[in-house]
Amino acid sequence: MDTGSHAHGENPKNATVKIYVNGRILPRPEAVVSVFDSGFLLGDGVWEGIRLHNGKLAFIDRHLERLYEGAKAIDLDVGMTPDELHETILQTCRANDMDSGVHIRLVVTRGLKTTPYQSPRANIGKATVVIIPEWKQPNTAVLDTGLRLHTVHVHRGAPDVQDPGWNSLSKLNCISACIQAEKAGADEALMLDPQGFVATCNSTHFFIVRKGEVLTSSGLYCLAGITRGNVLRVAAEMGIPARETTFPLTKVYSADEAFVTGTFAGLIPVRDVDGRTIGIGGLGPITKKLRQGYYDLIARECPPSEIAV
The missing domain is CATH 3.20.10.10 (D-amino Acid Aminotransferase, subunit A, domain 2)
Structure with missing residues (x-):
């Protein structure tokens, strides 16, 4: 993208970035979720955009507070404590040798469904957690x-x-x-x-x-x-x-x-x-x-x- 509030230059390293999906850190082509996932089917979930600067997650306490507040409001169990999720984000960045100039998309959905239906009663298992870190700087x-x-x-x-x-x-x-x-x-x-x-x-x-x-x-x-x-x-x-x-x-x-x-x-x-x-x-x-x-x-x-x- 070269215009707008999210305009940025392309970084070729993002083609091979490693992404966290439900306990596994995978190469980008293998980082997928099921077609029965609540996020795919219904947009049922919450997310955060986070910056990595000098090896630290900027304002992470506030980001996680907002994430967990939204999850609580829609009765979604994230399945990790804030501290555990914080460390998992850092682990994902370490797996990519990232330190600064990184934008992270954290996504938590209600997880898998037995059938495409909106009620959480159709859900099975735990929440889906995805962490996508990218080298991305504003234009x-x-x-x-x-x-x-x-x-x-x-x-x-x-x-x-x-x-x-x-x-x-x-x-x-x-x-x-x-x-x-x-x-x-x-x-x-x-x-x-x-x-x-x-x-x-x-x-x-x-x-x-x-x-x-x-x-x-x-x-x-x-x-x-x-x-x-x-x-x-x-x-x-x-x-x-x-x-x-x-x-x-x-x-x-x-x-x-x-x-x-x-x-x-x-x-x-x-x-x-x-x-x-x-x-x-x-x-x-x-x-x-x-x-x-x-x-x-x-x-x-x-x-x-x-x-x-």
Whole structure:
């Protein structure tokens, strides 16, 4: 991919990467799951995206807390303790001689079914756990030039429909939003909440800067983003006013800056929304300052060590 919030260059080493599947670390071509797996059949499961930096898993406690919270909500037994899962992820990275510049997709599904049916009563055995580590770095050009967003008709739903706080495998609403945005020539979708206020993007979280203050959505209709929370933390440490609130698109169009956040790329500026140029149409001064602060936070979280992963 060369555009969008997950734009990255291709690394030939990923063709031979080893992947963890249910207790085995396998070559990529052999890393498969059954057609009767709950994740394949129904999107029944939860997942996390995690970065490996200096042999350490960045903000892993928060990632695992979110994973287990979602699993508990859908009554899914992960089958490992958080500490065991943490160590298994590291073991998978060690099997690939990985240390930094690595993005990991952790997937946990409800496991095998006796027949294609949605009820967990049709499940047998334990959860399916898959760990996919890849050498993957953000496209630096996108980090500099920023993204184009398009507001879509697909809204983020309330918790009584499908809790947006679940990092679930069932992503069709976000995929539909992504498709609409891409058909409109944008990089990512800006999604509204049921009242019409800005909620989030289809795969990242959205922020604006107005008169020196950083604003993001109320958080009621979006995932509890790890990077989102870290940016709010960094802003507080830097003395930059920042808060969660509700705001309409009108405030977006007239913002001084805008950016999105995510585990993979950190902070990416937004250059326009629905054809309206935001600020200077690129990386603004507060976004730049927060991004450096976020990089510094990762460095504190994952300092170099003499023993590589």
